[in-house]
Amino acid sequence: MATEEPEYQLIGLHTRYSSWTSRVEAVLEYFQIPYNPVFVKIPDIKAVSPTGFVPVLECRSLGSTPIGDSLAICEFLAESHPELPLWPRDRQLRALARSVASQMHSGFSALRGTFHANFIARYTGNVPVSADARKDVQRILSIWGEARKTTKERLLALGEADEGFLFGGVQYCRCRFRTYDLPLDTASEDALIWMAQMWNDPVFRGLADKYYEQSEDPETVIAHYDDIYRGQQDIQYGQFPRDWNFSAV
Known part of the structure; x- marks a missing residue:
């Protein structure tokens, strides 16, 4: 059939x-x-x-x-698919989630324009972070921390379970923080725990496996996004191992 x-x-x-x-x-x-x-x-x-x-x-x-x-x-x-919780069920959390998603979607131009997406790449060494990009990093970490704080308080008040994602249920961000080893020193404990939850989730780990499979096919390569600091001896380029885990510690 x-x-x-x-x-x-x-x-x-x-x-x-x-x-x-x-x-x-x-x-x-x-x-x-x-x-x-x-x-x-x-x-x-x-x-x-x-x-x-x-x-x-x-x-x-x-x-x-x-x-x-x-x-x-x-x-x-x-x-x-109204039967699926793509947005939070609670009206307050749904409004907050939409606000944060819109900011993440179209904002933070310094960070986005400097650090190109490459989800399996790993840069170590003296990766330059401009003042504007650092402001973007700090603002994003603040948004994530406040989102988790508000969500935990709201779900507790509602007597509902918190699954540990940004707004309780699954909301995600495949971010550049890992690739470029961007500073997490201003991240709250809640933000770090959420990042660990996201990166170590089985579904997202499965997506990461697909990224590695893509990298094995030379037809998929976009050279412009690989080793963007080539020639700079103080910055090393490689790939994260497939079994890498994010630790909030």
């Missing part, structure tokens, strides 16, 4: 390099929403995306109407 095609097709860059595409991939994988992944190279994006940007989600029931932008895609998936 023929297997029915999934409702969704995700088009994007190979996810070890693309924080935007990886966000949607993580939602689909974590909530076990069936989809077909289609990875394209940068020169081919305009052939598959009317805006010239990825990710794009195609939905069979929408016909020829593609959905662009990772945040818009996740909102569409939440609307399409």
Whole structure:
């Protein structure tokens, strides 16, 4: 008997390099929403995306109407699957989650523009962090810490379980902190515990395995995002081992 095609097709860059595409991939994988992944190279994006940007989600029931932008895609998936807690059930936490997601989605230009996504790369040594990027780092850590503090207090008041993610249930961020060994000295204990929860979660570890599998295929390489400090002797470039674990200690 023929297997029915999934409702969704995700088009994007190979996810070890693309924080935007990886966000949607993580939602689909974590909530076990069936989809077909289609990875394209940068020169081919305009052939598959009317805006010239990825990710794009195609939905069979929408016909020829593609959905662009990772945040818009996740909102569409939440609307399409109300039985799944893609956003917190509680109205207060849902408002907070949307606010934080929007900031993370489009803000922190100094950090985003300096430290390109490469989720299995590891830079050690004298990695330069500008004053503006350091401000972004400190602001992000503050947001995460406050989010966890507010969430714990709210869920306690509601008498609901806290699963340990940013807003109780699964909300994630495949961040650059690991890749570039960015300073965590201003991170609260709650923020560090959440980071450990996220990185060590079995679903996200499975996604990391996919990044390593991609790296074994030379056709997936985007040289511009590999070893961006090449030639600087005081910075070493390598890869994290597959069995790496984040420790909050």
